Amino acid sequence: MDTAFLDAAELAGLKANWGAISDAHKELISTLVQNGQTGLFMDWDEPGTNDTAKSAFLESLAKIDGNYPGGLAGYIKNARRLLAESKEGKNPFEGLTPEQPEKVDLTEFTADFEKYEAIGAKQFDKVGVVLVAGGLGERLGYNGIKLDIAVEVLESTPYIKHYADNLLAMQARSESKRPVPFIIMVSQDTGPKTLETLEANNYFGLKKEQVHILKQELVPAIADNEGTLALEEKYRLILKPHGHGDIHMLLYTSGLAEKLQGEGIEHLMFIQDTNGPSFNTLPAAIGVSVENNYDFNSLAINRIPGEAVGGLTKLVGNGKEMTLNVEYNQLEPLLKATISPEGDVPNEQGYSMFPGNCNTLVIRLASYVRILNESQGIIAEFVNPKYTDETKTAFKKPTRLETMMQDLPKLFGESEKVGVTVFSRMWSFSPNKNNIADAAAKVAAGGPADASATAENDFYAAGRARLQVAGMEVQEAGQEMILGVPFTLGPKVILRPSFAMTLAEGKEKISGGSLSGESTLIIDGENIALENVRLSGKSALIVKACAGAKVTVKGAFENDGFELVKLTEAERSAESRVPEYLKIRGYKFENCGAAVFEFDQPGEYTVEA
Numbered sequence: 123m124d125t126a127f128l129d130a131a132e133l134a135g136l137k138a139n140w141g142a143i144s145d146a147h148k149e150l151i152s153t154l155v156q157n158g159q160t161g162l163f164m165d166w167d168e169p170g171t172n173d174t175a176k177s178a179f180l181e182s183l184a185k186i187d188g189n190y191p192g193g194l195a196g197y198i199k200n201a202r203r204l205l206a207e208s209k210e211g212k213n214p215f216e217g218l219t220p221e222q223p224e225k226v227d228l229t230e231f232t233a234d235f236e237k238y239e240a241i242g243a244k245q246f247d248k249v250g251v252v253l254v255a256g257g258l259g260e261r262l263g264y265n266g267i268k269l270d271i272a273v274e275v276l277e278s279t280p281y282i283k284h285y286a287d288n289l290l291a292m293q294a295r296s297e298s299k300r301p302v303p304f305i306i307m308v309s310q311d312t313g314p315k316t317l318e319t320l321e322a323n324n325y326f327g328l329k330k331e332q333v334h335i336l337k338q339e340l341v342p343a344i345a346d347n348e349g350t351l352a353l354e355e356k357y358r359l360i361l362k363p364h365g366h367g368d369i370h371m372l373l374y375t376s377g378l379a380e381k382l383q384g385e386g387i388e389h390l391m392f393i394q395d396t397n398g399p400s401f402n403t404l405p406a407a408i409g410v411s412v413e414n415n416y417d418f419n420s421l422a423i424n425r426i427p428g429e430a431v432g433g434l435t436k437l438v439g440n441g442k443e444m445t446l447n448v449e450y451n452q453l454e455p456l457l458k459a460t461i462s463p464e465g466d467v468p469n470e471q472g473y474s475m476f477p478g479n480c481n482t483l484v485i486r487l488a489s490y491v492r493i494l495n496e497s498q499g500i501i502a503e504f505v506n507p508k509y510t511d512e513t514k515t516a517f518k519k520p521t522r523l524e525t526m527m528q529d530l531p532k533l534f535g536e537s538e539k540v541g542v543t544v545f546s547r548m549w550s551f552s553p554n555k556n557n558i559a560d561a562a563a564k565v566a567a568g569g570p571a572d573a574s575a576t577a578e579n580d581f582y583a584a585g586r587a588r589l590q591v592a593g594m595e596v597q598e599a600g601q602e603m604i605l606g607v608p609f610t611l612g613p614k615v616i617l618r619p620s621f622a623m624t625l626a627e628g629k630e631k632i633s634g635g636s637l638s639g640e641s642t643l644i645i646d647g648e649n650i651a652l653e654n655v656r657l658s659g660k661s662a663l664i665v666k667a668c669a670g671a672k673v674t675v676k677g678a679f680e681n682d683g684f685e686l687v688k689l690t691e692a693e694r695s696a697e698s699r700v701p702e703y704l705k706i707r708g709y710k711f712e713n714c715g716a717a718v719f720e721f722d723q724p725g726e727y728t729v730e731a
């Protein structure tokens with residue numbers, strides 16, 4: 123190693139410490155200095171002063187160097203290139219014209235919907251589920267991990283349990299009964315609590331070996347256009363999140379994508395931490411991917427023009443075409459500059475031509491592994507510095523490279539097929555990401571709340587929809603505003619995945635029956651049949667059956683069911699001992715006499731009112 127650089131006056135301190143530094147760290151320092159990072163090592167203290175901080179600093183540099191494909195030198199090189207492009211003001215859409223993407227419309231529960239579900243349901247043992255759960259959830263402001271929040275508060279099921287239940291239901295339905303691989307990406311903020319929840323709950327019935335936890339690391343902040351790494355203080359880098367696109371890098375560096383492919387997995391479905399309806403769409407979305415040979419299938423909703431959600435857009439030009447998520451703030455100027463001087467305009471149904479991205483993705487594993495190998499899992503990084511002025515020479519504060527998981531198709535060639543599957547909103551996209559105050563402001567401005575209460579609302583709405591498709595009469599109650607966020611009073615319906623994962627299953631198990639506007643129905647178990655079940659007033663019926671228990675439920679049930687109780691201001695205050703998952707929605711339910719039937723022994727049973 124050439125150590126001539128140590129003779130620089132500002133590196134005299136480093137030189138004095140050189141003998142105590144390991145060979146691997148010396149190598150890394152030399153590489154960093156060659157890459158313009160002398161600033162990281164200036165004015166080091168004499169040996170004996172701050173030695174622990176010095177070695178911790180070198181360890182942290184080595185760790186980041188090992189985590190990022192191409193090491194820190196690669197990160198700096200990518201940063202310089204992206205910062206130069208940003209300074210130039212390069213238009214990423216130069217020469218590209220937006221068109222409507224190829225889409226399959228599954229917003230209605232038609233015969234087509236069921237056809238795709240039937241195809242997808244045959245693939246349950248060839249699917250892996252990838253959950254990105256490294257985000258801070260600053261907008262929600264929950265004091266814990268988002269996966270621990272209850273998606274509904276009749277039984278208070280946390281998101282993570284709801285997802286695990288769906289995996290168990292998929293396994294139970296597949297011929298091979300093979301455990302569905304469950305990959306969870308965590309960060310230093312969410313990792314320990316995620317593991318704690320899994321351990322404390324015995325992995326919610328999953329096998330420990332089927333759960334793969336991948337941890338995303340922070341990346342160094344960058345101080346200037348030359349890619350100089352920024353220091354918080356001497357011996358400490360400023361580190362920042364790199365974004366959910368890290369999942370691609372981790373599936374590459376861990377070798378997991380390739381391993382799952384070798385084990386016969388054909389598709390991965392990527393979901394987010396608090397989008398409860400994701401699994402409603404899974405069977406049909408997998409069916410669409412299989413039937414249409416999609417390498418990448420973006421799940422979407424009909425989007426109102428201007429809505430703050432990315433638009434899925436086919437971009438044509440420069441001799442190729444690609445379907446990508448275009449952020450809503452970029453879509454409007456792109457449309458104005460190309461096909462539509464008025465920007466994004468509604469069609470006859472009032473929707474944009476460009477469906478809204480739910481960021482639930484189905485990716486064909488064979489194509490994915492090939493692309494990961496070619497790119498080392500570094501997917502379309504970008505940089506978004508806030509400059510001090512139009513000369514774009516200095517930043518207001520250090521920036522960093524970022525990556526988003528939906529940008530994978532940027533690396534696709536002509537042979538990869540990208541499509542969009544559009545579902546109804548309550549069926550596919552109801553994220554829980556805004557605190558009540560922000561959610562109420564969004565509702566007041568005419569937008570979706572995307573809050574705990576609306577997520578729960580849609581959870582029940584999807585249950586109601588399954589019953590209606592199966593021919594039950596379902597009266598819908600009115601809405602009540604709770605702290606400025608709308609909540610439909612009922613009927614509250616939870617059909618657990620053990621009972622039905624597809625519409626066809628619901629049809630098979632339900633015949634006739636009716637639910638009044640404020641009733642409640644909860645069904646959990648594979649072999650439960652509902653025959654002309656009728657609930658009136660606020661009546662509630664809960665039936666749960668273990669595997670092997672065959673239960674037929676009939677008749678009209680009458681009781682006082684559940685009462686919605688709004689929390690008082692005192693109960694919502696920080697000092698109150700009411701669980702935080704209730705505080706973030708502003709209400710709870712009180713059981714006033716629901717009829718409950720539980721069967722934990724195999725056998726044949728009839729429940730008759």
Ligand code: UTP
Binds near residue numbers: 258259261363394396
């Ligand atoms: P969001 O865009 O909702 O971001 O992430 P967030 O960080 O969770 O929430 P805010 O913006 O601070 O309010 C979408 C999904 O991507 C995951 C989140 O956990 C969520 O499932 N994510 C986000 C990661 O896994 N890693 C990241 O670095 C960022």
